[in-house]
């Protein structure tokens with residue numbers, strides 16, 4: 001299957017990533033990616049960019065060197081209420097938002113409730129790396145509510161790498177795939193690239209998709225109509 005999109009990509013503006021926006025675009029172009037997302041860590045992550053950086057992304061052209069650039073953010077979910085570290089007025093200027101739990105930015109115990117509340121934020125397009133065993137949740141409940149609220153579940157390729165700081169993602173991701181399948185929840189594979197050469201590297205997730213025969217019709221990356229519905233037309237904002 002051809003991957004059309006990678007929305008989980010960082011630039012040097014995240015503070016612990018190593019490629020510029022133009023380096024990322026060049027790599028995406030050489031690998032025939034149609035859509036490249038810019039999803040730097042939101043301001044509460046140590047070393048990341050100020051809110052002005054996100055507010056000003058609108059000045060970038062929407063197509064750069066032939067690649068469609070979507071302007072986004074990887075938000076920090078900061079508590080069990082599902083609160084995040086950019087205001088609605090900032091989020092309203094962006095094309096999409098991933099929301100994730102990161103250790104330096106999160107205080108809370110009930111992770112399932114945290115994710116359910118995050119799904120209620122109409123600006124949160126995608127829940128990021130929920131397969132992280134450091135923050136275990138009830139996948140069935142989260143996937144069911146994600147389906148109901150048109151929130152995408154990310155399958156994060158970086159979580160499966162041997163040096164990942166996340167815990168037991170290789171054990172949790174098959175369970176997450178099963179919950180998505182049972183609840184007809186749409187998923188978006190993300191590289192979580194912190195260096196340009198990793199953009200659209202979905203190899204580890206795709207091995208699991210094959211191994212567990214996960215339905216490809218639930219994978220947004222492969223389907224232009226699903227990309228239009230969930231990302232470009234912001235299906236969540238239009239939910240009645």
Ligand SMILES: [Zn+2]
Nearest residue numbers: 010014016041
């Ligand atoms: Zn990062």
Ligand SMILES: [Zn+2]
Nearest residue numbers: 074100128129
């Ligand atoms: Zn993250």
